[in-house]
Amino acid sequence: MGARYAFRFDQSACSGCKTCQAACKDRHGLPVGVLWRRVYEVAGGGWERVGEAWHSDAFAYHLSLACNHCAEPICAEVCPTGAIVRGDDGLVRIDRETCVGCRYCAWACPYGAPQFDERSGTMTKCDLCAADLAAGRPPACVSSCPMRALELVTIEDGADAAGAATFPLPDPALTSPGLVVVPHRDAPRAGPRTARVANREEVAP
Amino acid sequence: MTATHLGPSAHALPGERLVRVGCPAHNCGGRCLLVAHVKDGRIVRLEGDDRPDDTPADPQLRACTRGRAYLRRQYHPDRLLYPLRRVGPRGAGRWARISWDEALDLVAGEMRRVRETYGPGALFVPYGTGSYSQLNGSQVARRLMNLTGGCLGIWNSYSWAAINVATPTVYGTLQTGNQRQDWLNSRYILLWGWNPAEMRDGTNSDWFVKLARERGARTVCIDPRMSPSAVSLADEWIPIRPGTDAAMMTAMAHVMITEGLVDAGFVRTHCVGFDASQMPAGCDGEESYRDYVLGTRDGVPKTPEWAERITTVPRATIARIAREYATTKPAMLYQGYGMQRRAFGEQVVRAGCVLAALTGNVGIPGGWASGLANQPDGGCGWYVFPAGENPVKASIPVFLWAEAVLRGKGMGAEHGVQGAERLASDIKLIYAVATNCLVNQHANINRSVEILRDESKVEFLVVQDQFLTSTARYADVVLPACTQFETWGVEDGWKYGEEVLLMPKLVEPPGEAKSDYRIGAEIAERLGAGAAFTEGRDERGWVEWCLDEYRRTRFPDLPSLDAFEASNAGLHVKPVTRPAVAFADFRRDPEGHPLDTPSGRIEIFSKALRDLGRPDAIPAVPKYIEEWESPFGPEAARFPLQAIGHHTLHRVHSTHDNNDWLAEAFPQRAFLNPLDAAPRGIADGDAVKVWNDRGATVLPCRLTQRVMPGVVDIPEGAWWAPDAAGVDHGGNINVLTSERWTPLAFGTAQHTAMVQVERA
Numbered sequence: 001m002g003a004r005y006a007f008r009f010d011q012s013a014c015s016g017c018k019t020c021q022a023a024c025k026d027r028h029g030l031p032v033g034v035l036w037r038r039v040y041e042v043a044g045g046g047w048e049r050v051g052e053a054w055h056s057d058a059f060a061y062h063l064s065l066a067c068n069h070c071a072e073p074i075c076a077e078v079c080p081t082g083a084i085v086r087g088d089d090g091l092v093r094i095d096r097e098t099c100v101g102c103r104y105c106a107w108a109c110p111y112g113a114p115q116f117d118e119r120s121g122t123m124t125k126c127d128l129c130a131a132d133l134a135a136g137r138p139p140a141c142v143s144s145c146p147m148r149a150l151e152l153v154t155i156e157d158g159a160d161a162a163g164a165a166t167f168p169l170p171d172p173a174l175t176s177p178g179l180v181v182v183p184h185r186d187a188p189r190a191g192p193r194t195a196r197v198a199n200r201e202e203v204a205p
Numbered sequence: 206m207t208a209t210h211l212g213p214s215a216h217a218l219p220g221e222r223l224v225r226v227g228c229p230a231h232n233c234g235g236r237c238l239l240v241a242h243v244k245d246g247r248i249v250r251l252e253g254d255d256r257p258d259d260t261p262a263d264p265q266l267r268a269c270t271r272g273r274a275y276l277r278r279q280y281h282p283d284r285l286l287y288p289l290r291r292v293g294p295r296g297a298g299r300w301a302r303i304s305w306d307e308a309l310d311l312v313a314g315e316m317r318r319v320r321e322t323y324g325p326g327a328l329f330v331p332y333g334t335g336s337y338s339q340l341n342g343s344q345v346a347r348r349l350m351n352l353t354g355g356c357l358g359i360w361n362s363y364s365w366a367a368i369n370v371a372t373p374t375v376y377g378t379l380q381t382g383n384q385r386q387d388w389l390n391s392r393y394i395l396l397w398g399w400n401p402a403e404m405r406d407g408t409n410s411d412w413f414v415k416l417a418r419e420r421g422a423r424t425v426c427i428d429p430r431m432s433p434s435a436v437s438l439a440d441e442w443i444p445i446r447p448g449t450d451a452a453m454m455t456a457m458a459h460v461m462i463t464e465g466l467v468d469a470g471f472v473r474t475h476c477v478g479f480d481a482s483q484m485p486a487g488c489d490g491e492e493s494y495r496d497y498v499l500g501t502r503d504g505v506p507k508t509p510e511w512a513e514r515i516t517t518v519p520r521a522t523i524a525r526i527a528r529e530y531a532t533t534k535p536a537m538l539y540q541g542y543g544m545q546r547r548a549f550g551e552q553v554v555r556a557g558c559v560l561a562a563l564t565g566n567v568g569i570p571g572g573w574a575s576g577l578a579n580q581p582d583g584g585c586g587w588y589v590f591p592a593g594e595n596p597v598k599a600s601i602p603v604f605l606w607a608e609a610v611l612r613g614k615g616m617g618a619e620h621g622v623q624g625a626e627r628l629a630s631d632i633k634l635i636y637a638v639a640t641n642c643l644v645n646q647h648a649n650i651n652r653s654v655e656i657l658r659d660e661s662k663v664e665f666l667v668v669q670d671q672f673l674t675s676t677a678r679y680a681d682v683v684l685p686a687c688t689q690f691e692t693w694g695v696e697d698g699w700k701y702g703e704e705v706l707l708m709p710k711l712v713e714p715p716g717e718a719k720s721d722y723r724i725g726a727e728i729a730e731r732l733g734a735g736a737a738f739t740e741g742r743d744e745r746g747w748v749e750w751c752l753d754e755y756r757r758t759r760f761p762d763l764p765s766l767d768a769f770e771a772s773n774a775g776l777h778v779k780p781v782t783r784p785a786v787a788f789a790d791f792r793r794d795p796e797g798h799p800l801d802t803p804s805g806r807i808e809i810f811s812k813a814l815r816d817l818g819r820p821d822a823i824p825a826v827p828k829y830i831e832e833w834e835s836p837f838g839p840e841a842a843r844f845p846l847q848a849i850g851h852h853t854l855h856r857v858h859s860t861h862d863n864n865d866w867l868a869e870a871f872p873q874r875a876f877l878n879p880l881d882a883a884p885r886g887i888a889d890g891d892a893v894k895v896w897n898d899r900g901a902t903v904l905p906c907r908l909t910q911r912v913m914p915g916v917v918d919i920p921e922g923a924w925w926a927p928d929a930a931g932v933d934h935g936g937n938i939n940v941l942t943s944e945r946w947t948p949l950a951f952g953t954a955q956h957t958a959m960v961q962v963e964r965a
Contacts, residue, residue, distance in 0.1 A: 003207070012437070013415050013437055014437055015402035015403070015411060015433035015434065015436065015437035015438070016433050016436065016437070017269055017270055017402065017403070017433065017854055018270045018854065018870045018871070019267070019268070019269050019270040019273055021270065021870060022270040022271075022273035022274040022866055022867075022870065023252075023253065023273045025274070025866055026250055026251055026252075026273055026274065026276065027250065027252075032865050032866065032869050033869070035869075039870075043909060043910055043911060044910065045910050046879075046910060047878065047880055047910070047913070047914055049914075050519070051513070052513055052514040052517060053513050053517055053518065053519040053520070054444060054517045054518075054519075054913060054914065055519060056442075056444055056910070056913070058431060058442075058910035058911060059910075060431055060436050060910075060911055061436060062436070062437075132216070135216060137216060140252070143252075143253060143255070143267075144253050144267060144268075144273060145267070146267045146268075146269055146408075146409070146411065146412065147402075147411060147412055147415060147437065148259070148412065148415075153207060154207045155207075184436075185440075198907075198909060198911075199907075201872065201890075202869070202870060202871070202872065
C-alpha cells in the first residue's frame, strides 16, 4: 500500500480529439487495430417536436482510457501463464516472452486495456511509458493533450474514486484502478438505460 | 492526490537527432510545434511542444491528432515518386513515368504556347492550401507566373469568402478581434456555429475558452450539430436549423429592442442606421434596422415566435439567450465560418456584428466585435514570401474558376471580376500546386470533372502534389512534390499566433520528388526567368529572407536564421501580456479615431450596399433571407434533408484522408438522427446512399442524437471515389454541393444543399 500513479482525466474538458491516442501510437509504434489508449464517446438523450420547435435533451461526453495499472489487476489474476505482473513500482506489465496471446486478460479487463498485437502474437498494453517515467518524463498521452485534460498524478490506495465509476466504467472496487475522473456535467444522467457508447467501432477495432 | 512534476518529454534515443520544427501546415487552422526524432535519414517519432512552461501569455503549441499522426502520411506507400504523363483520355487514370526534363520541358512549352496563343490571362494558378508554409504551396507558382508574363489572378478564399467581404461593410476592416488572452475577461461567450475543438481556429483557441470558463464565463454553443466544442467547451447546446442563424440573431435584436436592452448610448455615438434618427446622408426615409426588426415596413415583426418557425429553436430559448447576451457584460458572440459558406452567407456575418454593436460589446476588454476577427496587432500575416506583382490585372473570385473555364472571355463584374472590365480569354492552362480545389473540394464534383474532361476548354492541366489526388487524376502531367519535412520552410501563427515557427529540412524526399520551390525555379529557368525567380537563393536562403521580413514587420527580436537553427528552439514567440483590444481607440473617441467605413461609424445600415440596388439579395441592413435550397422550398419534397459537412480531425480538408491512424480514429460516416433514419428503415452502421440531382455518395452511416433531425452531416474532404456509374463511394459531400455562389462575395455556398438519404 502507498502512493501510486494514476491518470487524472478531466472529462468535462475532453473534446474527443484523440490526440492522446495518436501520441500513444507514435510513441510505441502501434499498428492500426492496436489502441493502448482509446477515446470512448458516450451519448444519450433524444428529441421532441413541440409545434415548430425541436426540444432536445441529447448529451454526449468522452472517456479517454489506457491501462489504469490497477492495484488489484484482474488481468494478472486470470492470466494462465503468469505473464502479467504488477511490479513494486505499481506498474502492471505484460511479459511478452511468457504471454501466449490467449486473450483471457482482454476478456477479463473491464477497461479494454490489453490489446492483441498480431505482429508479436501476444497481448500488449499501456506501460505508462515506463522508460520515460523512469527518466522523469510524462507519458506521451499526458503531454499531448491540447486541452490539458489528462494528467499523471499520484494517489493513495483507497482514495476516493467516485468519478472513476462514471458510465460506462465499472465499479472501481473491482480492480482498484489508478484512475481519477472529473465527470462531465452530463455524466450523472448516463447509465445503461439512458446512454450508450456511440463510437464502438472506433474503440474496439 | 498529488500532481506529478515531470520535466519536458522530448528525449533522444541513441542515434537520434531531435529537431524542433513547425508542424507541416495544410490550412488546418493551427500552427503547432513538433519535436522530430530523426534517425538514419528517417523521421521515427513526432513529439509535441516540450517547452517546460505553459502559460496564457506564451502557451505550449500542442499539436493535434493530425500532427501527431503525421508519419503515417509522410511515409505512405502511395507517395508520388516520379513525374507522370497521362496516357489515354483525361481522367482515365492511366499514366506513364517520364523524366523531370521531359515533364518540365512539356510544362514550360505549354505555358509558352498558351501565353502566345491566348494571352497571359489564359493561364491560371488556382486557390490551394495543401501546403501552406512560406516556401511550399501555390505562392511559388504565382511567383513563377508573375515573372514570366502573369496569369489570371484570384481574390478571396473558400474558407472565408462571405466573412471577408461582409465584415468590412460593418467595420471597415477585418481586424475586429481581441487577442485571446483577453477572452479571460469575458463573462459570457456565444460559440455561434464555432467549433474550435475540431477546426482549431488558432492553436489553443479551445484551451482559451476553457480558461475563460474557469474564470467564470458562461458559454453557449449554437450549432445544428453537437460538435466537440458543444460537448467540451459549452455549458449549453442549442441546435439550430442550418442556414437560419440570421433569423435567430434578428429575433434576438427584437427582444433587445422591445425590452430596452439595447446599449442606446453606444449605438447613438458609434453606429449609423439603427433607426430613423441616424440614417446615412441620402438615406433618410429608408428602412432602418429597427424598422426591419419590428416589421414597420414589411408588416412582419421578427419576434422569437417568427424565428422559432424558421430556426426550430424554441421561442423562449431565443428570448433567454437574447437577454443573457445583452445583460451579461462583457460578452462575446464568436461567429464560426461554416454558416457563412451558405446562400446569402454575408447576412449572418453582418447580423452577428450588429448584435455586438447593439449590446455595446465593441472595443472593450472581454467583449467581441464579431466578424472575421483578425488581430489588431497585425497578426495573421499569411504570405511574406514575395510572389511579386502580377502583370495581369484581372482577377476572379477563387470560387468561380469553373465559370472562367466555361465562359471566361467576356466575364465581368457580374461574376466578380476585378481589375478589368472583362476577361480577355477563357482559362486554357491550369498549374495546380498543393490544391485539390479543382475536383475534391470544389462544389458539384460531377460538373467540375465534366468541365475538366473537355480538352478543348482547359488544354493543359499540371498538378503538383504528394499524392495522386482527385484533382491530380485529371492532370495531363503530375509533378511529385516533397512534403514540408523534406525541404525548408517557415510559418507564423494561424490567425492568433504570436510566433514564428521554423521548418528546417529534416530528411531527403523519396524517389525523385522535389520541393515546390525547386520545381518553380526549374520551370522558370526554361522560360528564361531562372535568375529572376531564385535571386540566387535556395529554399534556406528564402527562409532567411522571410525571417528578415518578419523581423522588419512584426517580430523585431527574431534571431538570425543561423542562430535560430543552432538554438533548435523551433519557434520564436512574442508573449502576450497585455492583449490588444480591437477598436479600443474608436470606442474611446469615435470622432478622433473613426472607422474606415464611409460614415466612420459602425454601419448597421450600409449605404454602399444599398447603392448596389439588389435589396432582395444584398440588403442595406442584415436580414434573414430564405436560402435558394431549403426545407421551405419546393425542392424539399424530393430532397427533404439538409446536408452539412463539418471539418473532421480525420483530415485537413482532403489532406490526410489516406492516413490510416486517423481513419481508424475518425472513420468517414454519414451522421444521421435516428428520427430521420427510422422511417427510412436505416439502422446504425448501414450503408446509405445520400443523393440529389447533382450526384450520389454511398457510405456507412452512424445514427446519433448529436445531429438535429432534418440534417445529414458528412465530414468534408473525403477522397472522391466514383464507380463506373459515377456514384461516389468515398463519402465525398461535394458530389452533392452546388456551384452557386453568394451574391456579394462571390463565395462558396457549399453548405446549402438539400438531399435525400436511403439504404444503399
